[in-house]
Amino acid sequence: MNCPIAKFSPKAPVNDTNATVVMRVPQPLFNASLPMNPPHLMDRFEITVSSAIAARHLTEVNLGTIRYMGQQSASPPTVPLNGEPLAVELVNTTYIDGGLRGHRVDALTTTDQLTAWVADHADQFGSELSAALMGQACTPRTHKQFLSLRSALRSCLQSVVDDSAPSSEPLAIINEFSCYSASRLELSPADPVTVRTRWDVADPWLVALGIVASDVCKLLLPDRIDQVRACPAPGCILFFVKSHPRREWCSPVCGNRARVARHARSDRGRTVSDR
Structure with a gap:
């Protein structure tokens, strides 16, 4: 997947040897090859970098190197069991x-x-x-x-x-x-x-x-x-x-x-x- 360069400010755990940077990219950055979503929605991408410290200073990344995760809901995860103490x-x-x-x-x-x-x-x-x-x-x-x-x-x-x-x-x-x-x-x-x-x-x-x-x-x-x-x-x-x-x-x-x-x-x- 080839996408334009997107600027972002990841917050990676300092102590992790490998850090997963999660970013949300607004609709205008999508090209024609990506599914189009309503303007208020964001799509989620992840990239694993070898150094958490490097991730903290990373200011831009070629989206062609990352994994497209698709549209993500803003709602929190739903716990599969309830009714317990x-x-x-x-x-x-x-x-x-x-x-x-x-x-x-x-x-x-x-x-x-x-x-x-x-x-x-x-x-x-x-x-x-x-x-x-x-x-x-x-x-x-x-x-x-x-x-x-x-x-x-x-x-x-x-x-x-x-x-x-x-x-x-x-x-x-x-x-x-x-x-x-x-x-x-x-x-x-x-x-x-x-x-x-x-x-x-x-x-x-x-x-x-x-x-x-x-x-x-x-x-x-x-x-x-x-x-x-x-x-x-x-x-x-x-x-x-x-x-x-x-x-x-x-x-x-x-x-x-x-x-x-x-x-x-x-x-x-x-x-x-x-x-």
Whole structure:
């Protein structure tokens, strides 16, 4: 594909030996060989460079050397499973799209995506906290803390399903953030008197962080811990809580995929035995 030179300012991770530079090219740069899209849409290209530092200083690139990715939607990735406890929901924002030969997707790569995720779980956070969250912007620091908690939760849940003891580092992260969920009830003068929740920390995003961390503590109580599952379907990395005695997969899609894989293995076994 031959395209004109496009100027851009990539933001590549400094520590990566190989960096993938993602750029969005406006419609006027397309030539006649590319599919034409509405003017408000952008098309996405990727180029892998050998040095991240070089990528940071790269100001122009011949589009003929890069891979055309096609039109990309501005909407965030759609997590394939919902309806689980908050802690599991956060862990499941990383998933595999496409099964065994698919690719890993992170649905929380930006502060906007985290804000959308919190809004989608307003019922679980409660109306009072959700209103406070929507009234205050999510900061990069808070975003980083949520990702740190997500990593700790995944490590902890994986240890649980493997029937092994979680390591101390993820437990320390969970316990540290869980402190932010501390609260008390207060009466407010009104007619009739109203009851409101007062949290020990003022930042609602820290409170939300604490509520998710506390949620996994409740999930791992003796009467619930045995219901925590990792989906056994090929290529799936999602967790779920076994809400029904016959539930074995995170979703019917994974159940179908597992049955297809089992049938394929059975066919291969019969072929070998017939030789």
